[in-house]
Amino acid sequence: MKRIAAFLFASVMIQTIGAQSFIQTYQNRANMVTQTNITTNLQEFANLGVKTTGSPANANALNWLKNKYLSYGYAANQMVEDPFTYGSLSSKNLIITKTGTVYPNQYIIICGHFDTINGPGVNDNGSGTSIILEAARILKDVPTEYSIKFIHFSGEEQGLIGSYHYADNVAYQGNTRVLDIKLVLNLDQVGGKNSNVNNTVYCDQDLGGVTTNNPASAVITQELRNCTALYSPLQTAVDPAERSDYIPFEEKGEVITGFFERIESNYPHTSHDTFANTDPVYIYNIGKATVGALQHFAVATTTGSALGTNENKVNVLESVKIYPNPVKDIVSIELPDSNLKNFSFEITDFPGRSLLKTTNETKINVSHLEDGAYLGVLKTADQTVVRKILIKR
Incomplete structure (x- = not known):
């Protein structure tokens, strides 16, 4: 995502949590995020090259994602490819569904794009991709009341082509709402800026577009800020949601929020969007916030005896x-x-x-x-x- 105009909507958050309570089990799972996994994912993502929509590298990235989910224990029938065309080119989104225990037909969508332009895209958006993978790994065997869809979009850099295709043809068909979406949590460009103090993350709030969903976005964005304060060392500020893969859902009236780096890197969309120019510790901390928030939104079990098998693999x-x-x-x-x-x-x-x-x-x-x-x-x-x-x- 490349922002044209972004501004600090609210001051940095002082740790005021309001009605939300700290849940130790959620923290235990957030602590399962590892810098090693984040760094390894970034390395493998970068080594796939320039993943322009419709390119062989883009297709290779899709297969890399599928193999990651298989290695975490997800079944092939939990993964769906969503093909679309862009001019004379074709690409695919990847959707992985984890079914909820109480509300199996209501979905939390966590999403980010894996296509890049002019470079390996380690920040934009290997960073978001690596966090989604880590969240999926940790929560694979954790019961959640709501279903979760982990979605990796292609075509973002060409104008949200993949996410528009999914919203218009899968989530909706014409004016008919097919998926009951509770909210959309988008991660885009959360790599931080090397050699800076990266201690604050933007939480994106819907401040325009379809106005009927703005109040609900304000509520869940505040909850996202609360979760960030509860389960990570990061501070937060609010930024207007724009120009990323939650927008096609916002235009359908869905509730959206997301993470974006507070100190914006100069390198996205260039050959210099590399590992050297990111802050892996910042990505790791946003990963912890994401796992905490995803548990909150999907209502993960708080019973210790029901912890997933992945939680036992402490390094x-x-x-x-x-x-x-x-x-x-x-x-x-x-x-x-x-x-x-x-x-x-x-x-x-x-x-x-x-x-x-x-x-x-x-x-x-x-x-x-x-x-x-x-x-x-x-x-x-x-x-x-x-x-x-x-x-x-």
């Missing part, structure tokens, strides 16, 4: 400290377990080529590497953690 290495960052010459590793003796540490470039590898060392000399962004991969026998490492002299 203790996620609390590792790798510093300083940026680094000049020596990278230091502080392990979460001081008794951990057998581990390896590898530095790769973003495509995954190994540049340096050590074993059981907590001080690593990187003085021979050029300035730039790299991946640091720490491994034990059964766990892996990945971090972004900047070398800057």
Whole structure:
């Protein structure tokens, strides 16, 4: 998404939660978001190349998404491809449905686009894509009262082509409402701006268009802000919803909200929309907010005994400290377990080529590497953690 005019509609949120209550089970699931998974998803997304609508790379990205969901345990019959044409080209949206336990025919839609233009699109919109994948992974086996549709749209960069096709032909047929949509939560360009303090996220509110749905959008946008404060360290501000994949639904009268980065990157729609120019920790924190909010909106179970199997896979290495960052010459590793003796540490470039590898060392000399962004991969026998490492002299 590229904004023409955005403004700060409301001041940064002070932690006033109102009627919403903190739910420890929701926090436990939000804590299942990992920087490693976020970074790995961004890396794989970037390596797919320029995913212009209708291109082979775009089709490859669709298959990559499908394989991700299969790896999380979703069944093939939960995935539906929604084909559409754009001029002489064709592309597909991907829809994954998780059925609710109480209201199976009412849907929370969480969506974002996976097509890119002029570059790999790590921020716009690999960031939103990676968060949707992480939310789907964590909530796969978690009972929710409302059904959830995880939707990956193509054709956004050409004018919301894919989301208009879905809204006009699947969610609606003519003037007939086919899907009972509770709300649409859109994630677009939430990658942050490298070398900035990215501690605030915009929550998009419907301030125009079809006016009858504006009051409801104000309510759920406030709830989104509340969830962000409850389940992540981020602050929030309100921004007007515009020019992204929730708009076709807004024009049908549906209730919308979404996340967008507060400090807007200069790089979307260019070849410089790369991993080096994003803030993976910011994406991770928005991921935690998203998982918390999605549980709230879909009314996830709060019973500990009903937790999904994915919640048991806690990676203790996620609390590792790798510093300083940026680094000049020596990278230091502080392990979460001081008794951990057998581990390896590898530095790769973003495509995954190994540049340096050590074993059981907590001080690593990187003085021979050029300035730039790299991946640091720490491994034990059964766990892996990945971090972004900047070398800057």
